[in-house]
Amino acid sequence: MYPILRKILAIVIGWLAGSAVNMGLVQLGHTMYPVEGLDPNDLEAMAEIxxxxxxxxxxxxxxxxxMGTLVGATIAGLIAQQNKMRFAMIVGVLFLLGGIMINYMIPGPTWFTIADLLIAYIPMAYLGGTIAKKLSKKSV
Known part of the structure; x- marks a missing residue:
């Protein structure tokens, strides 16, 4: 496989896999902790509530x-042949940008925004890159 294609695929597949995990957990959360009369797909209603x-x-x-960031970063790191941490962190930054955007569009409590932006993205991407490096060493 062409090296540039593999690099692109690492980021795209990592982002897509992480997004699927993200969406699945969000939907599970809406099932476990429903808010009566709220359509979770209505961003304006979500922002109000x-x-x-x-x-x-x-x-x-x-x-x-x-978990979406962790899974996406790990997969990106596993697909990348070299610079596994770099690809994991790229996916982490993509998720961080999405997190900033969603926290702006649907502002939650300050404590949640701080915890979310500081813990859920870059540290999880770093952990994903570390996992990918360790798993890659075992398979060699």
């Missing part, structure tokens, strides 16, 4: 962001 939600409603969004 956010200040009234208890902390339990923020467990799954945080897990979705953290």
């Amino acid at each position: 956010m200040p009234t939600l208890s902390s339990e409603h923020f467990i799954f969004p945080f897990l979705a962001h953290a």
Whole structure:
């Protein structure tokens, strides 16, 4: 496979896999902690209701962001032949940009925004890159 194609695929597949994990956990959270009369796909309604939600409603969004980033970064690192950490971190930055955007569009409590942006993205991408490096060494 052409090296540049593999690099592009590492980022795209990592991002897509992480996004699937993210969406799955968000949907699971809406199932486990439903808000009566709220359509989770209505961003305006979500933005209005956010200040009234208890902390339990923020467990799954945080897990979705953290686990989506971790899975995506790990997969990107595993696909990349070299510079595994770099590709894991690229995926982490993509997810961080998405996290900044969603926290702007649907502002949650300050504590959640801080925890989400500081813990769920770059540290998880670093952990994913570390896992990819270790798994790659075992398979050689």
